[in-house]
Amino acid sequence: MVPERRGGPVRVPSKALGESSRCVLALNGRRGPVLAPMTYWSDGAHLWLTTAASSTKAALLRRSPQCQVYVAPPEVGAPGVVARGEARVFGLDDPVGLALHGPAIGGALAALGARNLPGVLGYARDLPRVPKAWRPRARVVLRVRLGDAKLVTPPALDAGVAPALPSVVPADVRRALAGERRVALGLGEDRGLAIAPATWSATDHGIAIDSPLLDAAAATGRRACVAVHAEPGSGPLGVAGSALHGELAQGVLTPQRVTWWRGFSAETVGVPSRQPGGIELPD
Incomplete structure (x- = not known):
């Protein structure tokens, strides 16, 4: 460059x-x-x-x-x-x-x-x-x-399955984002702000994050945010997205809060402490 x-x-x-x-x-x-x-x-x-x-x-x-x-x-x-x-x-x-x-x-x-x-x-x-x-x-x-x-x-998609969004996210937002595995990963704190393309997948241990641009060891214990969004349709009311905030350790995200948006509505809420890593069909 x-x-x-x-x-x-x-x-x-x-x-x-x-x-x-x-x-x-x-x-x-x-x-x-x-x-x-x-x-x-x-x-x-x-x-x-x-x-x-x-x-x-x-x-x-x-x-x-x-x-x-x-x-x-x-x-x-x-x-x-x-x-x-x-x-x-x-x-x-x-x-x-x-x-x-x-x-x-x-x-x-x-x-x-x-x-x-x-x-x-x-x-x-x-x-x-x-x-x-x-x-x-x-x-x-x-x-x-x-x-x-x-x-x-961006990393190539493997045979994984997209994780289910927390149940506190409205059902219509979860439906709009269901199956989307390409995400953006942001890291913060003492090493400075960083962003990279990533993929996520559901595992028995939680939400696994794959991003070859970020060293997994350096990312351990850092505050993280993972954002996923649906491409807008013919207007702002069709925009939907979600961002999970939490900590990243050894490539697994532990979400603590989630921000969701749909059109001009948005809210940030806490995530229940126990979130399944497996497949969950949207409402």
Whole structure:
């Protein structure tokens, strides 16, 4: 990859950035890493995204702009991108930033909309049901400057079976995510924030995580987050996902909390202490 220039962004020459439209941000949460799948547009040196001004993502990035980014490859077997990121939040509370960067922000939003036209049309269709906090006037723009980027190939799927999501996750969300084995893994704490593609599977010992990019010994005892999401349909109401928060030890995740989302509804709840590792059919 092209080395980072001191004081400036890196231009990442990757097919994944140009052809993919969704990424996963890894953020520094108060109780460990937080993973957020999001739609983006890239100019080659930055990712441009948008979210609600009141969202957890915006609050965390205002507090700690350092993050990690994973962009999945556009096709199976191709490499994706993992990069260090530094975010800036542009909103109505930053009039100077909006004034100085207005043309760039406007161009990025136009490109983001054109790149994700089905989602934009679905958003317009669903607008009467969109909460006020998620409408355009209540949104912010995120610009993530990329650095230390590298190409990564997700691990191949083996003969395993996807684990059942905790029963505290609504049945419709569990149905939407049933059988999905490709996930994103985030690690936090003293060794710094990290993100990588991974697969997960149900075992007799719990939820097994496979990611050749992260050393299993170094990951032992670290706070971890594993995110899985369904590709959006024709609008924001079709988006569904879940993130399990817990500890990773010898490649097995012990979940303590789960965050689920469906459309504009989301909740974080505790996970019962005993979770079966075997197969469980969704409701």
